[in-house]
Amino acid sequence: MFWQTTRFRIDLSQPQVMGIVNVTSDSFSDGGQHANMRAALAHCEQLLKEGANILDIGGESTRPGAPAVSLEDELARVLPVVREAVRLNVPVSVDTYKAEVMQAVLDVGVDIINDVWALRQTGAQQALAAHAQCGVCLMHMHGEPQTMQTLPMQGSCIQPVAEFLKYQAQALQTMGVAQERIALDPGIGFGKTVTQNFELLSHQDQLLALGYPLLVGWSRKSSLGVVTGCEVRERMVPSVAAAVLAVERGARLVRVHDVAQTMQALKIWQAAQV
Numbered sequence: 001m002f003w004q005t006t007r008f009r010i011d012l013s014q015p016q017v018m019g020i021v022n023v024t025s026d027s028f029s030d031g032g033q034h035a036n037m038r039a040a041l042a043h044c045e046q047l048l049k050e051g052a053n054i055l056d057i058g059g060e061s062t063r064p065g066a067p068a069v070s071l072e073d074e075l076a077r078v079l080p081v082v083r084e085a086v087r088l089n090v091p092v093s094v095d096t097y098k099a100e101v102m103q104a105v106l107d108v109g110v111d112i113i114n115d116v117w118a119l120r121q122t123g124a125q126q127a128l129a130a131h132a133q134c135g136v137c138l139m140h141m142h143g144e145p146q147t148m149q150t151l152p153m154q155g156s157c158i159q160p161v162a163e164f165l166k167y168q169a170q171a172l173q174t175m176g177v178a179q180e181r182i183a184l185d186p187g188i189g190f191g192k193t194v195t196q197n198f199e200l201l202s203h204q205d206q207l208l209a210l211g212y213p214l215l216v217g218w219s220r221k222s223s224l225g226v227v228t229g230c231e232v233r234e235r236m237v238p239s240v241a242a243a244v245l246a247v248e249r250g251a252r253l254v255r256v257h258d259v260a261q262t263m264q265a266l267k268i269w270q271a272a273q274v
Contacts, residue, residue: 018053
């Protein structure tokens with residue numbers, strides 16, 4: 001299986017690690033640490049040294065309760081970093097739901113759009129469909145960041161998540177976007193209870209049955225803290241464990257903060273594939 005992106009045809013025969021670069025002041029785990037171009041670019045370079053296969057750059061926090069960021073502020077945060085990051089000769093993803101930001105970053109060579117709203121915002125589908133071959137990740141989110149954890153999903157979530165992702169992917173394909181450009185993300189922590197998040201991990205096979213690569217982001221999520229009692233800064237080991245379990249159960253892309261540790265764990269997993 002491959003993931004077609006703007007400049008790279010990513011081989012998914014082995015798991016790919018997406019390193020997180022938050023160019024924000026209020027992300028739940030590392031807000032403010034990389035909030036200027038120099039710090040963000042240094043972080044990009046460090047993640048690549050640690051083995052990251054893909055960089056994911058975001059200028060707006062989507063943590064529970066996070067306020068929206070204006071278009072002007074998001075562009076001011078993201079564009080300078082993206083212009084430099086695309087020169088690093090690795091796939092670059094931008095985490096955004098705004099069509100104007102998508103168009104701006106695609107214009108400077110970004111490879112992937114990673115959208116927590118799954119292209120449901122005005123103009124987003126059109127921005128992707130107009131591009132020749134960029135990759136896109138469609139994520140399931142119940143509700144919106146401001147309310148998603150106060151009003152989470154009810155009952156079993158695997159079927160509604162699978163149906164939503166299937167619908168959004170098919171809608172994009174009807175607009176001319178090839179299936180090989182599309183990856184899916186079940187949206188761990190986005191409007192779901194602890195039980196539902198682990199249900200998604202337990203039943204990843206039902207998501208894989210849709211026929212698209214699966215990108216999963218467990219890194220430092222609150223569900224890991226509930227299960228282990230660890231604060232955000234203490235969740236490296238639980239995050240790595242969840243990433244390896246996701247890969248073991250078929251995910252081919254994991255979005256992580258702790259790249260070096262995740263790469264080490266995946267080498268052990270790969271050594272056992274005999």
